[in-house]
Amino acid sequence: MSSDDIAIRVSDLSKCYHIYEKPRDRLLQMLARGHKQYFREFWALKNISFEIRKGETVGIIGRNGSGKSTLLQMICGTLTPTNGSIQTNGRIAALLELGSGFNPEFTGRENVYMNAAILGLTKDEVDKRFDDIASFADIGQFIDQPVKKYSSGMMVRLAFSVQSQIDPDILIVDEALAVGDAKFQAKCFERLRQLKENGASILLVTHSSEQIVMHCSSAILLNNGVQIEVGEPRRVVNRYMDLLFGKEKKALEGIERIGESDKPSHSKDAAAYTLDHRNDVFSSRVGYNPHEYRWGDGAASILDFYLAADGEPYPSVVTSGQTILLVVSVRFHSDLLRPVLGITIKTKEGVTVYGVNSESLECNEFQVFGQKGSAVELEASFTCTLASGDYFVSLGIATRHGEEITPHDRRYDSIHIQVQPDSRFFGLVDLGLNLSAKPVLL
Template sequence: MYSDDIAIRVNNLSKCYHIYERPQDRLKQSLYPRFQQLMGRQPSTYFREFWALRDVSFEIKKGETVGIIGRNGSGKSTLLQIICGTLTPTGGTVDTRGRIAALLELGSGFNPEFTGRENVYMNGSILGLSREEMDARFDDIAAFADIGEFIDQPVKTYSSGMYVRLAFAVAVAVEPQIMVVDEALSVGDIRFQNKCLRRLDEIKASGCSILFVSHSSTMIESFCDSVVWLEQGEIRDSGRPNEVVRRYVDYMAHGVNDSGNKSVFDIGIETEQSSNGWEWIRITDQNNVRALDDYAFKRIRVKVGEEPNASRLPCEPTVIEIECEFLALKPIEFPLFAVGIFNELNEPVIHCNSNNLGTRMIPIVDGQLVTCHFKATIPGLRPGKYLLAIGMDEGLLGAHQLLCHVYDAWVFQVLSPRSGRIQGGYVQVQDATINLQIMKGDRQ
């Protein structure tokens, strides 16, 4: 049964392409196998198979926004084209409910010889809208696209930004039940991107389901309800945006291979008792470690103000002190120690290292266990959860080699201020004043 709250259902979807090494192989494949089959022989093949998608299954509810992430060539665009009906699958099924408006790769959907106005009406007719319905919408489309007199010029004269402006304006104006966006918004400037995201929020609130592909982790995490991670045509992971995207970034940028369902904010810790209460926390595989075989952070401890290993910070400037033990089985001539604080969107809120702080670290000899000490006053952060990362590299900034990085060394939470008033942005300003001065004079 097809549930009433499901807008898109993808079931065991697969797509296989035939790759030919030479043009003549395509002709051979179209002729020879048929003769061989008629003669009772096993047909020959003159191609190799490339599976762009293999057994992909998921559902999208009405009003839900789902992000699709993955490296180039992972099958994202192929998946969207099959959902939109512009590609035929090799196997599996796609069921959709409602009118679909799509923003696929730049250049699709518009006739380059037609003017912008002619393409608007052509796209409307393709989506089942009458001339009268498009007449009623045209002024809004032209105003949103904001390309001026170019609306009556051939599309082939448009810049990429003008093209995507008009394409998006048409897509949102036809009141779709399903919206498919494939990296198109990355072409526009930041003002237009924000304008598009506000409009997507509006159509999402109206009950439209949105399938969204982007390489921007920030955009995916802030806009989507859930995420599907494609890798070599298969679903590698899916779930909450902040968790899946963090695992994806760790895998792509840091080489950390962890696609489990564990939240990075629920890492286990192993502590060692200390006489002064400042306990050591052992570094384990749960901390998302990437390292060469001869280097390792063994343990870490953190102090917030005078409170050892505090996991809750106030929403105000705070002194943080970090100690960590690092073991080097091979010498390091130019040690480079780094500390970073990342928010739930995996964005670096704070990142500094011994080089840009002007600290010259002494060389480390082989077999030496050293203690790295870091102390700083960090600004008041926006309330939420954060991760502390530490790293040791060899070399100078801009020309260094990774030795050991611990991406989830410590988890902490910044509490809301007692007043309950939370500022926007990454950090909270302190001791700010705002005054309104009434100028003398007659009312205008």
């Protein structure tokens, strides 16, 4: 890869803050001239290295305080690294802290000119783009009001509009889009797509795993200032979920894996399916996705599944309109109070099409089960109204204690369903629209 293709190169970057317990320690430190240390070191980032190519959109994800903003500020040049280096290639526009680039006393119009000047545009250039900027922001007469009168939504509209309409080579967006409403967010992502097509690189910080999967070509996961995963968005996002909810992946204990020869076979007759309630045979089933991501504390496990479409067991393809039967076998290895089974269907891009759980469906029979050593079979059925394409089913068994959810066995993207083309509609799902017409006498 030629170095001309690189928009951002971050090499071994670290940032250390000096933490003073008392304000006077700062003064004492100045007087001590390095002979004594009155602060403790806090490494907000440690040894971060990555490259972003031109035209790439990279997502940065991580829990609060993991170092995302520190990293972006250093790339934008508003914060100095302690160690390491950053090389950038081209004009950088950034949407960092909300309203940070605006003077609250100035009007929106004045701030547009000021912001664009900072980004290197002449007055003539801004004159030419002003109407586009104002129309994208779509804040009406507020454009001539002082920015201090703006709502946070208006502020982000104007800020995004300026930064994205000046055709930056690198656009950095720090969580700002979370403030806008859904319609504006969609408009922003469309603009990001255009910028990317024109060769701009985008660095996007978000807590939304769907945004990462949908819009980014790769992702970086930060945790406590350390880069713990880089690469394919789905994998990075799964690891992030693991950090958020999963006390990190544990090998599920007490589950025997059985050999090929021992695997139970299913008859072609849908009514005659038998699931294994003792052994983990999930991966032996047709439709199992070997790239599933599995984690949980092992207090329960999802051992087996059965899938049929209009009675055909484990179909290789499904047609829109068919009735899908999904049966899942769960075994409890500990006593579990009010266990919940979750089922989610996602597109291959990671967009959730449908998600539901036994609690929201008020499946009360399930909630009485959960004794150590017992097993339960859950049956779900639905009409497949999905458009043609590849879908992944995620299953999860968890318990809830107040706000805290404990995942016992989550099998993300564990079953692959391929839906074959149906020419009657386009889009994601068949909403079963009824259309009628009647002649009108003129």
